[in-house]
Amino acid sequence: MLSDVMEDYLKGIYDLQREGGAPVETSLIAGSLDVTAPTVTSMMEKLEERGLVAREKYEGVELTDEGETVAVEIIRHHRLLEAFLVDHLDYEWTEVHEEADVLEHHISEEFEERIAERLGDPTVDPHGDPIPEATLEPPTADETRPLGEFAVGDCVVVARVRDRDEDELEYLAEAGIVPGRRLVIEEKAPIGMLTVSHGDGQQNLPDEVAGTIRAQTVDVDTEEQSDARHVTEL
Amino acid sequence: MLSDVMEDYLKGIYDLQREGGAPVETSLIAGSLDVTAPTVTSMMEKLEERGLVAREKYEGVELTDEGETVAVEIIRHHRLLEAFLVDHLDYEWTEVHEEADVLEHHISEEFEERIAERLGDPTVDPHGDPIPEATLEPPTADETRPLGEFAVGDCVVVARVRDRDEDELEYLAEAGIVPGRRLVIEEKAPIGMLTVSHGDGQQNLPDEVAGTIRAQTVDVDTEEQSDARHVTEL
DNA sequence: TTTATGAATTAGACTCGTCTAAACTCTCAC
């Protein structure tokens, strides 16, 4: 059995690998999990022994297939839980992350199956992030891009608003930046800020925030596929 | 903050104190949590330092008010979770204990409140055990007695079937021994066995099992108050 | 080619929860 701490490392490595590719360096992991570098090194040794990561000293690590499967499973738990909390326990989509982050390590397979069934096997969580299938196939490449990568004048649909700080998410929700929302990129200011507009007005976003929001160019089919739950709330 | 291990000790001590009164001896705790006596001693020192138990060396411990409040809170979590799993996720009442035993340490106050609300603030869990109030007042004395304490000929209503081994509970459910069920004590055999009967026949119960089932003498009002969910299932 | 700098690893320590083995305390029977 794996400790919940190990599961957190695996999940963290998975995310970093998705963003920046392998190998993932010690310091990146340390930053993302808020521990020191030596702590990461010793944990990587343990994960390597268990065959969950491949390690190259002084270079970094990469998840093995087995490690990736574990990470995907935890992510499935997380996102199903978020969807469940919103749909069945009246949580706001901005406040589910913390709860899911703890529970993801403690629910049984039974529980996972039952909430998935109860939710009708959803494919997307309340932040717009895709929910991995029960088979735990690693999800295929992703058609969305960070908001900051689009050009001025592009018309896009918000796909995901990365779950992190609750206040930040609430602010964005208030400003109408929610999954499913259609935006136009208005301006890219040289001070590290992006301006977008939608039906109800304009919004400035620091580059850091724009980097955590993913979108794709407008496409009516895709737009309807996406989970419109939050849009209807506003 | 308290570790989940500490919470388990507190819960264990609470139960033992309810059953056998204070002080609770080291060996009892060791038996109930399946650890060795020295482990218990060292944990009791820590709990004493934190003001959660009062300890008398070589005698045993007793929960302080603060320790009792923690225990009651965990028990509230456990029983609300059991009720939630049965009512909203189609679990059988015989299979909820394990899941609740883990999750009880990891749900937030928010989660607790929301499932309580969703369930309509129930007062009894699927095993018939009372759910402590949100105020965490220690529940008052209990009118039920273990089945073994009744006399031959008594007519009783099952109040609780202690949650423990899943197979055992399934067997009992199959045999019609479920909360809310009316039984007659037929015989107390000198080999440590009790015979009860109900509408559908007779059932023999080893004393050990009869000790974990609580009941009260028949009283129509009480009977209707009790949660009849499982009876209707059979 | 050599060196300086930044990142990674090793060394050693600490807490938590657990164990086994040894020492201690309490009580009850004689």
Added chain:
DNA sequence: GTGAGAGTTTAGACGAGTCTAATTCATAAA
């Protein structure tokens, strides 16, 4: 009133996960 036996505590160890301080490595600059 003493000693035997049961139960409790002390002593010392270990693995997990973390830290700080010291060392080693890789690389980019001179």
